[in-house]
Structures are given as structure tokens and as C-alpha cells.
Amino acid sequence: MWYNGDIELNCIALTVHLIENGGETVEERERAFYVASEVGKLKRVMLHRPGRELERLTIDNKDELLFDDILWVEEAQKEHDAFADLLRDNGVEVVYFRNSFAQVLRDETIRSQVLDDTLAMEALDVPLGQALKRELMDFTPSDLADVLISGLTKAEAVALIGPCRSLVLDVLDPMAFLFRPLPNLYFQRDPHVFIKDGVIISVMNFQARRREPLYARYIYENHPYFKDLKILFGDNKNDAIPYNVEGGDVLVLSDDVVAIGISQRTTAGAVQILGRRLAQRVGVHTLLAVDIPKTRSYMHLDTVFTMVDRDAFTIFPGVSEAIRIWKLVYDDEGELLSLTESHDIGASFREALHLDAVRFIETGGGDPVAAARDQWNDGTNTLSIAPGNVVTYRRNVVSNRVLRENGIKVLEVRGAELGRGRGGPRCMSMPLLRDH
Numbered sequence: 001m002w003y004n005g006d007i008e009l010n011c012i013a014l015t016v017h018l019i020e021n022g023g024e025t026v027e028e029r030e031r032a033f034y035v036a037s038e039v040g041k042l043k044r045v046m047l048h049r050p051g052r053e054l055e056r057l058t059i060d061n062k063d064e065l066l067f068d069d070i071l072w073v074e075e076a077q078k079e080h081d082a083f084a085d086l087l088r089d090n091g092v093e094v095v096y097f098r099n100s101f102a103q104v105l106r107d108e109t110i111r112s113q114v115l116d117d118t119l120a121m122e123a124l125d126v127p128l129g130q131a132l133k134r135e136l137m138d139f140t141p142s143d144l145a146d147v148l149i150s151g152l153t154k155a156e157a158v159a160l161i162g163p164c165r166s167l168v169l170d171v172l173d174p175m176a177f178l179f180r181p182l183p184n185l186y187f188q189r190d191p192h193v194f195i196k197d198g199v200i201i202s203v204m205n206f207q208a209r210r211r212e213p214l215y216a217r218y219i220y221e222n223h224p225y226f227k228d229l230k231i232l233f234g235d236n237k238n239d240a241i242p243y244n245v246e247g248g249d250v251l252v253l254s255d256d257v258v259a260i261g262i263s264q265r266t267t268a269g270a271v272q273i274l275g276r277r278l279a280q281r282v283g284v285h286t287l288l289a290v291d292i293p294k295t296r297s298y299m300h301l302d303t304v305f306t307m308v309d310r311d312a313f314t315i316f317p318g319v320s321e322a323i324r325i326w327k328l329v330y331d332d333e334g335e336l337l338s339l340t341e342s343h344d345i346g347a348s349f350r351e352a353l354h355l356d357a358v359r360f361i362e363t364g365g366g367d368p369v370a371a372a373r374d375q376w377n378d379g380t381n382t383l384s385i386a387p388g389n390v391v392t393y394r395r396n397v398v399s400n401r402v403l404r405e406n407g408i409k410v411l412e413v414r415g416a417e418l419g420r421g422r423g424g425p426r427c428m429s430m431p432l433l434r435d436h
């Protein structure tokens, strides 16, 4: 079963243990969320099962919506369900974004604010916006979540509100969107990322994904399950373009070290603000800023570099020469104590992780053609579910073999359709709870 309906999250027991503490019995709740590692045993993850939003893709809009092809939706759903089942079979609890969103939409005030924010992001005229809002307010929370995710065309809007005197409506084709679909939502890694007991709500680089973090923020600010969560970025009006940051660029290496890519999607300015906030709010004092080429095929750091074991990373060799890396160290107040460029990636990671050595396992096993093919199909985008145990797409035959030859346990999932959106198992999952 992939879909647990509206009860999910409410019924994830926040287990209450009664523990003895100096003779006194106190309650301790099991943590609902905490991430201080890239590879510690994965316990809970947020996913989004791709839905009707993918049926909106056409050859004309796919580029703007950040896709390279038109997906066979049913097949993508089957692949995604198999991915979720594999995680469950390995002891990971799966929480669905859509359900959490539907739960916060039960509250009428929140429904109204979400609709105001959604409509304000599109240039609609006021009477049209108001007419739409009136209708959408009457949707069930679950239906409203679906419409907000799958978008609304002019034809659908007209069917909903009836005739409306509006220039905006008149100029649009029937199939044009009044608000856009969110087909990239199944890449859950990007709009939000947990670091310890905090979350970065991303500022997305492209218009096509800007409503994803907006809806995530409503969940984090209102869902009782996320009570006491610290918001690290994205909750004030200055955390906005051009201070972009996307979750695919963030690697939580330990409870004191985070690596962030400077990429097509994340700017150095945002990285520096984040460095200060991470030190002040969640006690992460070291930040490794990793500058990578700014192109679509390497859109995020996790497309060229992921951690597969406590001392091992997989890396796309095509960029290793181009990578530049800086270490930023902060004090508890968020003062920047030092900023140093390093010319040796291995040494930076070894030192930051307090290890004697780190291993780099090359995508494609040193063959440049296999490496480029596998990187494009997310062969470097591995999801660790335990130290030395990763989930990858089956299609990356060479890279999977090389990982195994290096002692990594590889669990494969089909990604023939899912991969056409340019994201792999890591992009599709957002860890909420991991062991250290």
C-alpha cells in the first residue's frame, strides 16, 4: 500500500518513554526528526508519489518545467511505489508530503492563506483570483492539496467558476495554466532539508519550483508533528532570490560539519548566511563550500558527489578537476573565524570528518564514457540507508558494479521513467530521522 490517507503522521506514534532521571520519572519523547549524518541508519523519510502533475508535461512546456522528457505516469508511479516499498522493507518509515500538506489544509485560516499566496504568485486579476479562491475554499483538504500540486488550467478554472469578465482569462489558451503544476515535487530533497533539529526551507532558483518550499513552510509552521522544529532559512522575507539554496546541494556530513554546493541552484551568498545560522541555531561550526560547474547536468552537488559510507564518497570524475572547496569555521555566535581555500578535496574531507583516510569511488569506474552516461542517469546520486549500504537506479550498471567492488552494498530500483526528470534515489527522498 502506498497511500495511507489522511491519518498518516497523526498515527506515527511519538513514542513516550518513561525514564528514570536522578530518581525522578520523566517523559522522553522519541525524536520525530533529527539528521546529523549522510549515512547513519535511515529511520524516517519524506517522499512524494508522483501524480497528476506529471500528466501536465508536454513537449512544449517540459523545458520550463525542468524535465527532459515526457514520462509514462503509471509506470513512474509503479517505480516510485517499489522505491518506497524497498525503503519500508529496510526499516524506513515513509511519510508522504502530500498527506502532511492535506492535513494542514484542514484549517480554514491556513487554506485561505495558502490560496492567497498561491494566487499572488501568478499575475491574475483580482476578481478572477477572488472567484477562484471562493470555489477552492470549498474543496476538501485532500482535493485542494491535489489541485495545488497538479496546477489549474484556464479550461478547468472556467469549468469551476463559470463565465468571468477577465482580460487574463481572455488572452490565455484553454490549456494554459492559471497556476502551474509542480511536477518536480517528487524530488523531495530539494525544497527542504533537515539538519539536526532544524530545517532549511529552500529558495528555489527556477520559477517552476518556487511553490514547493512555500507549501513545505506551511507544513513546518503548522503541523503539530513538527512542533519545536527550528527553521534555519526561508522563513523571512530577506531569505529570497538571489539568496538561492536548494536541498540537493546540502550534505550533512556530521553533527558539526555540513557541505554545501555552490551550483546552478545555490549561491555563495546564501551559503555564507547559512554558515552563520547553522552555527547559531544548531551548533554546526564547520561548513565546506564546494564550488561545482553551473550546468543542468550537474545542477546540484548531489548529482556529482554523494557519501556512501562513513569514510567513502562516490564522485563523478568529470568534475573533480573543476571542483573548488573552502572551509568556513564559525563560533557559537555565528562569527566567521576562518575562511580557507583547500586544493585537496581528500584532505578537506578527511580533516573535517576526523578520519585517517577517505575513499573516493568514481562513477563509471574510471571509464569516461560510462561515467558520463551514468552521471546523466543519476549514477552518482546514491541514497545511503545505512553505512556502506545505498539505493541506486538499476540502469547504472557500471557504477553499481564499481560500488560493489569497493565493498558497498547496493540495493537497486528501476528508474526508467523516474530518471527522465533528472534525479535519482537521493533526490527523491528527504530524510527526517537518521541515526548518527
Ligand SMILES: NC(=[NH2+])NCCC[C@H](N)C(=O)O
Residues within 6 Å of the ligand: 065, 066, 067, 184, 187, 189, 190, 209, 247, 248, 249, 299, 300, 302, 303, 421, 422, 423, 424, 426, 427
Ligand atoms: N537533488 C537533485 N539533484 N534534484 C534533481 C532535481 C531535478 C529537477 N528536474 C530539477 O531540475 O530541479
